[in-house]
Amino acid sequence: TAAVVALGLNSAAYSGEIFRAGIESIDRGQMEAARAVGMTGSMAMRLIVLPQAFRVVIPPLVNEFVALLKDTSLVSVIGVADLMLRSRNMISYTANVFTPLLGASILYLLATIPGSQLSAYLERRFKF
Template sequence: MDVFRGTPLFVQIFIIHFAVIPGIFGASQGPVVSGVVALGLNSAAYVAEIFRAGIQSVARGQMEAARSLGLTHWQAMRYVILPQALRRVLPPLTNEFIALLKDSSLLAAISAPELTFAARTILGATLRPWEAFLPVAFLYFLLTTIFTQVSYALERRFAHGRSDE
């Protein structure tokens, strides 16, 4: 997973679109498939790291206490560790999903039909950049604002009446 966190997403999109997917299937499967695979692998690497850090942030004594009460390792993870970790990973997880949304604009480089590609198509037909890109910028802003507000609501819900340890 360090390969995906340590290389630019733009480069990953091109490698997956022009080398990996054709190498596996013998031909390109289209820009949408390549884009979904590239964004999925890149985001999965970051999400895995976020969850790893969240689980490790829970005090070791929590697991020891759960085990001393007779819970198995998996029961302790499910009922004690993960609920605490989930509250802690929500803000960085929200940031990752917002970054994923904004990074989807990079798929225009391989002609995937997404917002930026649509704006470039409109620009090519009208030669009016403001009219082509301002609505796209507004849509990205609107979507990130919605994600952020949902995240704040979830954070408040998880934090209501609870302490971390």
């Protein structure tokens, strides 16, 4: 559980930084224009800035998710049973190195490719 908390906090910090950078990437004039037409600060943020920032943060956020998925392999070193640990156990039982590692790599691909495809779709959909 300590490793899960550590990975969660680390990912949360990176995700927060991604969102902060996305919001800061939006031109300050957008907020000023929204305030000029009578919007409150929270309305301007919610209706003007955040939708634009969302388009900017999609690719790095998906990359963070993929990195988090890969980092779970490191958790097996600390003692949490994950896919690579199970593969190593199967290798020790069967003395077959190729099949368990191939199976683990296929499962990792099946877990990461849809996220990458979703990211590409969202990038095309929200392109400026």
